[in-house]
Amino acid sequence: MTFYMPAKVYAEENCVKAHAKEVCALGKKALIVTGRMSAEKNGSLKDVTEVLEAGGIAWAQYKDIEENPSVETIMKARDFGVAEGVDFVIGIGGGSPMDAAKAIALMIRHKEEDWEFLYGEDRGETILPLVLIPTTCGSGSEVTGISVLTRHDLRTKGSVPHRMFAKLALLDGKYLASLPKKVLADTSTDAFCHLTESYINNAATPYSRMCVEAGLKLWRECKDVVRGKKEATEEDLLKLLNASAFGGMAIAHTGTCLPHAMSYSITYDVGVKHGMACGLFQPAFVKEASEEDRRFILEHAGFESVEEMRSYIEEVCGKAEDVSEKDLERTVQEALNNPAKTSHAPFPVDEALLRRMAGLE
Ligand SMILES: [Fe+2]
Structure with missing residues (x-):
């Protein structure tokens, strides 16, 4: 290790x-x-x-x-x-x-x-x-x-x-104070995805998971800031930066997993921003994880359920209305052809699972 x-x-x-x-x-x-x-x-x-x-x-x-x-x-x-x-x-x-x-x-x-x-x-x-x-x-x-x-x-x-x-x-x-609300939402969602995909990952170690735990704690404390329900203090903004850095340290050791693999083609083809594109598949990914991993993520990110996580992501990033069924079909095929990422999932990955994650079944 x-x-x-x-x-x-x-x-x-x-x-x-x-x-x-x-x-x-x-x-x-x-x-x-x-x-x-x-x-x-x-x-x-x-x-x-x-x-x-x-x-x-x-x-x-x-x-x-x-x-x-x-x-x-x-x-x-x-x-x-x-x-x-x-x-x-x-x-x-x-x-x-x-x-x-x-x-x-x-x-x-x-x-x-x-x-x-x-x-x-x-x-x-x-x-x-x-x-x-x-x-x-x-x-x-x-x-x-x-x-x-x-x-x-x-x-x-x-x-x-x-x-x-x-x-x-x-x-x-x-330096985050002048960020447009949408960019704050998109990038902090990317950080959340890094933390989650590093935790639910074959390559996770106690060290990488230590970073995830620290990152999620800071991230959850800033959800109301990202939602626009609380005025951001400098302390909040520094927490968001630190959460992102912990996510970086975690993925530097494990890599990302299925939602990132599924995000790339809808970013290239449809222009969906990176954080939102990864966030789109995050709830379904957490749903596929083991009971233990799912409970860890929900508890540390401050969500009661996977559904609550989905509504939070939709609330801050918006709905991906431009993504068609055809785009999602392509996403599934792209992810299937990305063994570097699919092999990081700690459960078997096949076309049916990816279609489920894409909401095609
Ligand atoms: Fe990312």
Whole structure:
């Protein structure tokens, strides 16, 4: 049994400024990797640039990271970073900018290599020093070594085999304060799915389950905030960030399971957001689990029943009205062809079970 999570996590108010020294010690010039707008809006970019400037560290920003970043984007950002002469990377944002920052830190470190290196053999964490600052509460990417990129050549998404961990993960709840309600709902549902799918999982260990238990405790305390029934305090928002980080640590060791496998095609084909797409299949997945596992999840997530879980997800994420029966049929076939995920289920998986989960039977 192994538990390996080498990123140093700080989770507290004014986190970036409080740890300015450690950030500035990582190099002489930083490449800041962000999406197009959010890092400016939520104040995280300002905090980071102020810290760098006060420490006499130069910086350049690459802000053209799209949702589900592509290999092509990574290579453009790599060329930019090399031309700027950066020697460390700071990724700010949700899963997309953070996953991109990892791959960019790898490719700048190996600047003589072409894009195929990304999908080549793992060279053992040989990336530029990396800081990750999450500004949504779902992916947990700040504490995993994983980067998932879009492969336009294969018309799909693919996980990079290199394990790329940040040196520092800086969690500050205030960066969630300006998130649109829908994004808060979608990303916190993704975190819930990571926690649940890691628990109901063949690869679960006492260590990964410890993370799930801690994550669910924090997550359940924030349900009314996500519902919009309680004004969010900074403490609530930090709880959501921590729940997401615990989910990240858990799936870094177990991987996700059936609902994630079933989510991908409806995200690609219908455009359903990732958290909502996973949440759609979560109640049916929990229903298929053993009595013991089901009871653990319901109790720790604060639900009386699977039906209550279903209504909560529908209430915060909305109904997936655009998903047709044909889309669900395709989802079942895609999941059947994803043995890496179906083999993680701690019960036998066949077409009938997946059809049941998709509500087709
Ligand atoms: Fe996810």
